[in-house]
Amino acid sequence: MQLPQYNNKPFKSPVILTDTHTRTPNGAKPPTRTYAPKPLDLGNSRNIIKKRPIDDQTPPLTSQRSSKAISYYFTTYRKRSTKKNKTWDGDGICTKLNNGGLRFYKENGQFMGTSQGIPADNEIYEKIFSCAGFEVQLDSQICEEPEITRIAAILGKSTSASGVSSRSTSLSPSPPRIVASKVHKPNIAIPMVKKSTQFTQSTHLSSKTRTTSYSPLFDPAQVENALIMNRFEEADVDVIVDPILSRHLRPHQRVGVKFMYDCVLGLSRPADYEDDGTTVTKLEKMDELNGCLLADEMGLGKTLMTITLIWTLLKQTPIPSKTSPTMSGLFNHGVCGKVLVICPVTLIGNWKREFQKWLGLNRIGVLTLSTKSTPEKDKLEVRNFLKVQRSYQVLVIGYEKLLNVSDTLIECRSSIGLLVCDEGHRLKNSQSKTLNALKSLDVPRKVLLTGTPIQNDLSEFYTILSFLNDGILGSFPNFKRDFINPITASRDVNNKYNEIVQGKGAAKSQELIELTKKLTLRRTSDTIAKFLPPKTDIVLFCRPTSHQYKAFESVLMNTSINMSNMTYSSSLALITLFKKICNSPSLIRQDTFNLTNAESKNTITNTLEPDSGKLRVLLKILKNINTSYSEEKVVIVSNYTKTLDVIQRLLNTHNFSSVRLDGSTPSKERDKIVNTFNTVPSVFAFLLSAKSGGVGLNLIGASRLVLFDNDWNPAIDQQAMSRIHRDGQEKACFIYRLFSTGCIDEKIFQRQLMKNSLSSKFMGGPGNAKALESNDDLFAVEELKDLFTVLTDTLSNTHDLICSCEGYGDEQDDEQDDENTDQDCTKVEKIRAYKPGPSQFEGWTNAMQLQTSIQISQEESVAERAKLVRECLTGYKHVNPQNQLHLKDRLAIDWKADITFAFFKEYTL
Numbered sequence: 002m003q004l005p006q007y008n009n010k011p012f013k014s015p016v017i018l019t020d021t022h023t024r025t026p027n028g029a030k031p032p033t034r035t036y037a038p039k040p041l042d043l044g045n046s047r048n049i050i051k052k053r054p055i056d057d058q059t060p061p062l063t064s065q066r067s068s069k070a071i072s073y074y075f076t077t078y079r080k081r082s083t084k085k086n087k088t089w090d091g092d093g094i095c096t097k098l099n100n101g102g103l104r105f106y107k108e109n110g111q112f113m114g115t116s117q118g119i120p121a122d123n124e125i126y127e128k129i130f131s132c133a134g135f136e137v138q139l140d141s142q143i144c145e146e147p148e149i150t151r152i153a154a155i156l157g158k159s160t161s162a163s164g165v166s167s168r169s170t171s172l173s174p175s176p177p178r179i180v181a182s183k184v185h186k187p188n189i190a191i192p193m194v195k196k197s198t199q200f201t202q203s204t205h206l207s208s209k210t211r212t213t214s215y216s217p218l219f220d221p222a223q224v225e226n227a228l229i230m231n232r233f234e235e236a237d238v239d240v241i242v243d244p245i246l247s248r249h250l251r252p253h254q255r256v257g258v259k260f261m262y263d264c265v266l267g268l269s270r271p272a273d274y275e276d277d278g279t280t281v282t283k284l285e286k287m288d289e290l291n292g293c294l295l296a297d298e299m300g301l302g303k304t305l306m307t308i309t310l311i312w313t314l315l316k317q318t319p320i321p322s323k324t325s326p327t328m329s330g331l332f333n334h335g336v337c338g339k340v341l342v343i344c345p346v347t348l349i350g351n352w353k354r355e356f357q358k359w360l361g362l363n364r365i366g367v368l369t370l371s372t373k374s375t376p377e378k379d380k381l382e383v384r385n386f387l388k389v390q391r392s393y394q395v396l397v398i399g400y401e402k403l404l405n406v407s408d409t410l411i412e413c414r415s416s417i418g419l420l421v422c423d424e425g426h427r428l429k430n431s432q433s434k435t436l437n438a439l440k441s442l443d444v445p446r447k448v449l450l451t452g453t454p455i456q457n458d459l460s461e462f463y464t465i466l467s468f469l470n471d472g473i474l475g476s477f478p479n480f481k482r483d484f485i486n487p488i489t490a491s492r493d494v495n496n497k498y499n500e501i502v503q504g505k506g507a508a509k510s511q512e513l514i515e516l517t518k519k520l521t522l523r524r525t526s527d528t529i530a531k532f533l534p535p536k537t538d539i540v541l542f543c544r545p546t547s548h549q550y551k552a553f554e555s556v557l558m559n560t561s562i563n564m565s566n567m568t569y570s571s572s573l574a575l576i577t578l579f580k581k582i583c584n585s586p587s588l589i590r591q592d593t594f595n596l597t598n599a600e601s602k603n604t605i606t607n608t609l610e611p612d613s614g615k616l617r618v619l620l621k622i623l624k625n626i627n628t629s630y631s632e633e634k635v636v637i638v639s640n641y642t643k644t645l646d647v648i649q650r651l652l653n654t655h656n657f658s659s660v661r662l663d664g665s666t667p668s669k670e671r672d673k674i675v676n677t678f679n680t681v682p683s684v685f686a687f688l689l690s691a692k693s694g695g696v697g698l699n700l701i702g703a704s705r706l707v708l709f710d711n712d713w714n715p716a717i718d719q720q721a722m723s724r725i726h727r728d729g730q731e732k733a734c735f736i737y738r739l740f741s742t743g744c745i746d747e748k749i750f751q752r753q754l755m756k757n758s759l760s761s762k763f764m765g766g767p768g769n770a771k772a773l774e775s776n777d778d779l780f781a782v783e784e785l786k787d788l789f790t791v792l793t794d795t796l797s798n799t800h801d802l803i804c805s806c807e808g809y810g811d812e813q814d815d816e817q818d819d820e821n822t823d824q825d826c827t828k829v830e831k832i833r834a835y836k837p838g839p840s841q842f843e844g845w846t847n848a849m850q851l852q853t854s855i856q857i858s859q860e861e862s863v864a865e866r867a868k869l870v871r872e873c874l875t876g877y878k879h880v881n882p883q884n885q886l887h888l889k890d891r892l893a894i895d896w897k898a899d900i901t902f903a904f905f906k907e908y909t910l
């Protein structure tokens with residue numbers, strides 16, 4: 002099916018049908034649409050050109066009849082340039098002469114030139130014509146007689162002013178200066194709309210007798226699987242997503258677009274509202290609703306959904322009757338005129354690429370500010386964008402630059418119809434300057450995008466939702482009293498067994514979920530699993546080297562830290578030191594904490610060989626991929642740039658070509674690096690710093706990813722892992738996660754799994770934002786000590802925690818699972834039975850009681866940890882490499898040495 006195409010031209014309003022329209026059978030006539038007026042600017046007709054070609058056959062015309070001899074078209078034009086991404090400069094008129102030749106005029110009637118040669122009828126709309134230094138494209142034919150006469154008059158008038166001809170001015174009535182509501186409605190034949198559309202040709206009636214009704218920009222009957230937005234009482238016309246976009250949307254994306262549309266238009270969904278993206282519902286308007294939080298997990302296509310929303314709101318409005326036309330009588334936009342997208346600077350290029358990918362920058366003008374420009378230049382650009390330019394509709398700007406230009410934005414804020422904040426969890430702090438600058442813009446419609454869950458910290462959640470929809474959650478003190486206090490109390494470990502507190506907390510959680518359902522949407526990455534190639538998640542426990550054991554020992558022997566009195570925060574430096582040893586003992590040579598407290602540097606030997614188990618396993622994986630899967634590439638992720646240095650040296654030593662992106666990479670280089678990696682076959686590896694580069698990057702050139710170390714926050718690891726397993730990926734993906742056997746790595750892994758499991762209980766979202774900031778709540782002193790315990794006699798502490806199988810490549814079977822769960826439950830129940838009631842711990846406690854309590858809490862915590870970790874590892878196969886050598890090829894790993902145990906799970910359709 003040939004679809005309508007829209008270039009980046011001034012907006013053509015929705016079709017207006019008069020009451021005289023009659024429907025013709027499909028295909029009976031070429032479609033003719035009636036648009037809002039598009040008169041020529043008579044006021045400017047003084048600025049006409051002086052020269053007119055002698056052989057001019059264009060108007061002036063002496064009669065209606067003669068005007069029919071020539072066809073008239075609306076056009077757009079731009080200066081000729083060699084730029085890659087061009088936008089249009091303005092509107093014009095084209096006349097097609099009897100001999101098929103074309104003449105172009107600017108909007109004010111100024112003659113621009115004549116086309117070279119005579120174009121064939123079927124290319125007349127497709128082709129971009131060159132004339133007198135301009136590029137011109139025909140948009141639509143003007144069919145209505147009065148409009149033709151009027152245009153002919155303007156062209157004639159211009160001619161007369163040029164002194165070449167004056168016939169028309171005396172013969173054609175000069176139309177009045179355009180007042181939007183009074184102008185004639187021209188019929189415009191839209192060439193790109195399917196010939197078979199049911200739009201009818203209208204007959205002109207005098208404006209007195211006309212009652213105006215509208216029909217949508219796209220005919221749903223002609224669009225396969227049309228995406229029709231929800232309706233509301235005041236709407237004059239259906240809004241239908243441009244098929245150029247809707248045909249690409251996945252079902253969850255259709256739902257997402259409708260969700261955002263409803264929110265920004267203030268359409269309130271009833272409590273039982275369900276949407277599969279195919280139904281159209283009539284909704285009530287709700288005044289305080291004008292923004293939403295789209296918190297889908299990464300990779301679900303939030304950018305495409307938002308681009309669809311932007312394009313729809315730029316081009317269409319459900320209430321054209323309320324959109325005032327411009328001076329020239331044109332509706333130059335839909336619901337919104339200009340859109341502001343704010344994102345981390347690293348994602349600006351990505352936004353532009355996505356606009357290019359889905360719409361093409363010929364259709365939509367996307368402005369970005371140069372990273373090099375001065376604040377003054379930026380301000381000028383922003384002012385131009387909002388006040389002058391018609392060729393740009395979207396400004397994408399980094400959070401980093403926002404404050405520089407916020408005065409200008411505020412000054413011109415009335416033009417901004419929609420604000421999009423990507424990675425919007427950055428705005429969770431109510432004191433943030435950026436948030437306050439954005440609030441001052443007072444944009445009527447807002448969309449906030451994030452892949453990072455923020456629902457678990459309720460005051461942050463409040464800040465964000467109140468920014469989006471001022472007043473919707475009431476005042477903060479009331480919100481705190483009604484929701485934060487009871488919910489937080491129920492999460493407190495001390496209230497774990499207080500049924501009243503738990504019950505109230507659960508009820509309030511539920512109430513909050515209901516209240517915010519209208520404004521928030523979060524779907525997990527499982528949603529798109531069926532559109533992606535299979536993925537295998539491989540968890541590898543790597544045997545530490547003797548260097549590592551020595552380094553651990555030396556640190557523990559020499560450290561002056563008081564283990565009996567530590568908190569997570571006070572032991573952070575030691576934790577970091579342990580994590581470094583897990584990565585490579587060479588890293589602790591420059592560690593400040595080590596130098597001042599542990600003095601274990603002398604134990605580190607200089608060696609070119611990998612000095613940690615994980616480095617050895619990494620090297621084997623790389624060699625294996627390089628030889629056995631030579632067309633595949635690999636991304637290697639670490640949280641530490643120093644670790645990336647070590648890995649980079651290893652790659653260089655073994656002649657693996659690589660690129661690298663970390664916090665120090667200038668933003669203008671990032672796109673280039675990503676493109677090089679994705680497109681140049683000889684680049685084998687991509688070294689990525691998880692925190693500075695994980696978000697938004699698209700590394701589908703690789704199908705293998707090694708997560709060399711892990712973060713406490715599972716969301717950061719998830720972000721990194723989804724860089725390769727995302728839409729557009731065609732190969733099966735393998736994710737290798739490396740942990741040092743029996744060391745702190747494993748403990749962090751267990752905590753990650755627990756956090757995932759705990760936080761997904763609230764509002765359905767995995768991850769835990771609060772835990773990102775503080776881990777103190779998750780660790781008792783004994784548990785902290787446990788972090789620094791290095792177990793030398795285990796194949797995997799995590800496996801020991803959850804299972805006692807031999808590792809023959811089976812999943813944990815249900816029977817065994819039940820058995821283990823029963824054991825855990827009995828253990829937990831037994832502990833609960835012994836647990837002293839709250840009153841027994843009030844005031845002083847005797848030593849015996851205290852001892853019992855510590856022991857109980859330790860046992861309890863191990864039992865609960867085991868239960869949660871087991872839950873999270875459901876579906877993983879347990880492998881002892883000594884027993885399962887045949888898996889070597891399947892997972893591209895050399896099992897024998899260095900790997901003590903493995904879990905793996907294959908995600909297929």
Ligand SMILES: Nc1ncnc2c1ncn2[C@@H]1O[C@H](COP(=O)(O)OP(=O)(O)OP(=O)(O)O)[C@@H](O)[C@H]1O
Nearest residue numbers: 249250251299300301302303304305452697727728
């Ligand atoms: N319907 C689709 N068909 C094909 N590719 C798609 C589709 N939707 C999205 N994509 C592609 O999938 C990739 C991921 O999309 P996008 O970056 O929008 O995800 P996201 O939800 O914003 O993730 P993140 O939070 O990681 O940025 C992009 O390359 C995008 O072009």
